[in-house]
Amino acid sequence: MTSNRSRYYMGRRIATVISHEEAGWLCRRERSVEEQPNLLLDYLELVPGMVVADIGAGLGYLSVRIASRITPSGIVYATDVQPQMVHTIVYNAKRLGLPNIKPVLSTPNNLNLPVNLFDLILMVDVYHECSNPPAILHGIRKALKPNGKLVLVEYRAEDPLVPIAIDHKMTVGQVRLELESNGFRFIRTLEFLPWQHVIVFKKRTNLSMRKLLRCVTDLIPSSY
Numbered sequence: 001m002t003s004n005r006s007r008y009y010m011g012r013r014i015a016t017v018i019s020h021e022e023a024g025w026l027c028r029r030e031r032s033v034e035e036q037p038n039l040l041l042d043y044l045e046l047v048p049g050m051v052v053a054d055i056g057a058g059l060g061y062l063s064v065r066i067a068s069r070i071t072p073s074g075i076v077y078a079t080d081v082q083p084q085m086v087h088t089i090v091y092n093a094k095r096l097g098l099p100n101i102k103p104v105l106s107t108p109n110n111l112n113l114p115v116n117l118f119d120l121i122l123m124v125d126v127y128h129e130c131s132n133p134p135a136i137l138h139g140i141r142k143a144l145k146p147n148g149k150l151v152l153v154e155y156r157a158e159d160p161l162v163p164i165a166i167d168h169k170m171t172v173g174q175v176r177l178e179l180e181s182n183g184f185r186f187i188r189t190l191e192f193l194p195w196q197h198v199i200v201f202k203k204r205t206n207l208s209m210r211k212l213l214r215c216v217t218d219l220i221p222s223s224y
C-alpha cells in the first residue's frame with residue numbers, strides 16, 4: 001500500500017491505494033472463483049455500442065472483459081491514478097487486440113473524462129481508496145449521461161468472513177450516506193457476488209419528470 005496519513009470522509013477512514021507493486025493480486029488465478037467477475041459482467045447487460053468507464057481500472061482486469069463484450073462499436077475508458085497501471089492497460093489492450101480500450105491517466109481530483117458521454121460507470125474495489133470522494137463524485141455526475149448508471153462494487157464490511165482489510169470494505173449504509181450526499185439517487189443493492197456488494201445509483205436531477213409534470217398541470221386552471 002502507498003503510505004499516507006489517515007484521512008477520513010463522513011466518519012470513514014479512507015483506505016490507502018493498492019500500489020502497482022502489489023497489483024499482481026488483482027489478476028490472481030483464484031479471483032475468477034473468489035469474486036465471480038463474470039456474474040457481475042452478465043448483470044451489467046453490456047451490449048455493443050455502449051460507452052463505459054472503468055474507473056480505477058488497475059491492470060485492466062475488468063476493462064478487457066468489458067471491451068470484448070461491447071466491441072466493435074462500444075468503447076471502455078479505463079482510468080487510473082497510477083501511471084504504471086495505465087501503461088499496463090495500454091500494453092494489455094495492444095496484446096489482446098482490443099482497440100476499443102481507451103486508457104486514461106486521472107488524478108485524485110480530476111477524472112479526465114469527457115462530459116455527458118457515459119451509459120455506465122463502474123468502480124470495482126476503488127471508491128474506498130479515493131482520497132477526495134466529493135471531487136470524484138462530482139466528476140462522475142458530469143461524465144454520466146442523464147440516465148446513465150453508476151455501479152459501485154465494494155467488499156462487504158458487514159461480513160467478518162470476507163477476508164479483506166477493514167479499510168478496504170464498506171457497508172451499504174456508508175456508501176449510501178456518501179453518495180446520496182453528493183447528488184446520487186440510490187437504485188438498488190444486489191448481493192449475488194460471494195464477497196462484494198453491487199450498489200447501483202443514478203444522478204439525482206433537481207426535479208424529477210413526475211414532479212415537473214405536476215408543476216405544469218398545476219399551472220393549468222381547472223376551468224380550462
Ligand SMILES: C[S@@+](CC[C@H](N)C(=O)[O-])C[C@H]1O[C@@H](n2cnc3c(N)ncnc32)[C@H](O)[C@@H]1O
Binds near residue numbers: 057
Ligand atoms: C483495488 S484496485 C482495483 C483495480 C480494478 N478495479 C480491479 O478490480 O482489478 C484499486 C485501483 O484504484 C485506483 N485508484 C485509487 N484512487 C483512485 C482515484 N481517485 N481515481 C482513479 N483510480 C483510483 C488505484 O490506483 C488502483 O489501481
